Amino acid sequence: MTRALSRAGAVLRSHLVLAVLGVVVIVAVLTAVGDFRAVQLTQMAYLGIAAGGLTVLTGLNGQISLGHGALMAVGAYTTALLLQDDEPMLPLLGVLVAATLVTLVVGAAIGVAAARLHGPYLAGATLALAVAVPGIALYFGDTLGGEQGLRVRVPDAPDWVLDLAFFVTGQDLTPSKYVAYLGWFTLVVAYVGLANLSRSRVGRRWRAVRDDEVAAEVAGIGLGRARVSAFVVSAAAAGAAGFVMAVSVRLAAPSGFSLTLSLTLLTAVVLGGLGTLTGALAGAALLTFLPDVITDAGVSAGLDDIRAAELAPLLYGLVMVAVILLAPSGLVGSLRTAWHRLGHTTSKGEPS
Template identity: 70%
Template sequence: MSSLLASARQSVLARHLTAGLVAAVVGILVLSLVSEFRATQLAAMAYLGIAAAGLTLLTGLNGQLSLGHGAFMAIGAYTAALCLQDAEPLAPLPVILLAATAVAVLVGLVVGIAAARLHGPYLAGATLALAVAVPGLAIFWDGTLGGEQGLTVRVPDVPAWFADAVFFLTATDPTRGRYTAYVAWLVLVAVFVLLANLSRSRVGRTWRAVRDDEVAAELAGINLARSRVLAFVVSAACAGLAGALMALVVRIAAPSGFTLTLSLTLVAAIVLGGLGSLVGALAGAALLTFLPQLVTQFGGDLGLDDVRSAELAPLVYGVVMVLVILLAPTGLVGSLRTWRHRRAARSAQPPDPERTSTTHHNTTERARA
């Protein structure tokens, strides 16, 4: 039995690694072909997808609702910005990203322990207060964190080995802007592979058990508080890493970029895509990234001015969200998955003998006629 489980885990890991490798190569090729503006949009989709993936595991798999993930993104962004102030960064870029993730993990551990006994609206209220308070710290410590203007981020030079690898795959030399897009996409793929394996592991099954029935999970020997804290820490780590990538792509870390709207937007993304689904989180991030720009462009084509075209985007986004909630309550990916399962179950059902006999009788009668 243990050997069967081990082989199943290895097959799942191999499948995820293969999918991740294919996604990384395809992402690099696509980023090399699109314009600089589209590459920046894909980079924004990448860091929003990372933050939404962590949040969908917390809410969809563990059942905790957080409205403060924009605060963890701010923590990661300011940590990365402090390390990228000078012409020469304090450390290599992977180390800076890990440092931003570690700081977000520490803060998430403290908040997770404090919020482990909170449920439902109480947890949402606590994280909501966090989302409101954290951006204000940058104004309070304006000497270090830049106040309202924020901190300017200097993108490091493209490493020679990375430029050689990209040139080998795409026959193009990456610029600094495109380099950040490559990094964001590769980090997205790595995070999704790790989270996909985590959700299919024993930890993921524990989170689902706590979400479905806390009493039954506790009777089965699961430590509820430890499970909640671990889920919160993993989700905060994803948000901190996403914030660091956001600072790298946008090249600034300012309080205006981490308002309550960002936290609510992440919640809307996972609701649209489908709770508990990594693919749904990525689909929601894609909607957040591309839908406003498409709607604004459509408004300009209709003859609206720039202000009215910009105001049309949140209206259309709200209408889309209402339609998804009414027509696809489990999100876009969840509804698609449900439709596929129903179709497979319908095709797997044995034929009705009475209907088959009637059809055969009618066919025979038509043949005789």
């Protein structure tokens, strides 16, 4: 027992050290970039949070979800409902907690209903969720704003935050950078929690269910409980991502949470590498910045703006096929495998 607690404490300390280093990098990057890049980095943050939760669900527990965009919608609409007035009832941190908890409850209900499903059956059920949720916003148009959605009134940064930002960076904190800091600090907290869960006894149960359900059940692991807990954790991350998305876009509308968003999150997880938070973040970065690079390259090649923009989905498909064929463990997973092989070869020494 003492040894297990000591190991858990060591894991937590290492993750906290990485979190502190991450915060330093975040402050340095956001200080150096302008407002446009800050908005892009906020997009990367909320995609990274949702993809981190999805990689826990799919990579560690083996459940395929095509409905995480719908869970983000739950968090975003909860945020919008709480931020309708100029003087909100809760501070932004309280709104974040509320959006996460509401989505967690919805995720628990869905997880219990789908606990007996796995593989393509679960994918089909969550696909139906992704298709249905935007329609719910239209059906309850009087409350949820219908097709136009709900405007999100983000309160100004508190004076102590403005003073702290100026003290640390020597710059005035703009609204775009304020939201970017909020998004990235949320990502850091979410990733510390997800990383500790994945290294804990709960994470080992998730892996056991993923690897061999029969062996896991023989070992006394409840399959339904493990699946529901993974879905709940993943849903909570999606709710936090929906909060960040809502305060960044300043709108919660059905068009923002179509099936495309769910597929985008799954693409980020597959590209980066299943089961790794680093891979989820790398996939989110690719999906955030690659479209602009491709569009600019297309315009430079002589294409008009529309045709240049259409190159991004085509390249996504080609990259996805290439990753599945050449690097089935994802970009980060393949790099780790190559690094371990290189280290193993070096430790053996060169053959004589």
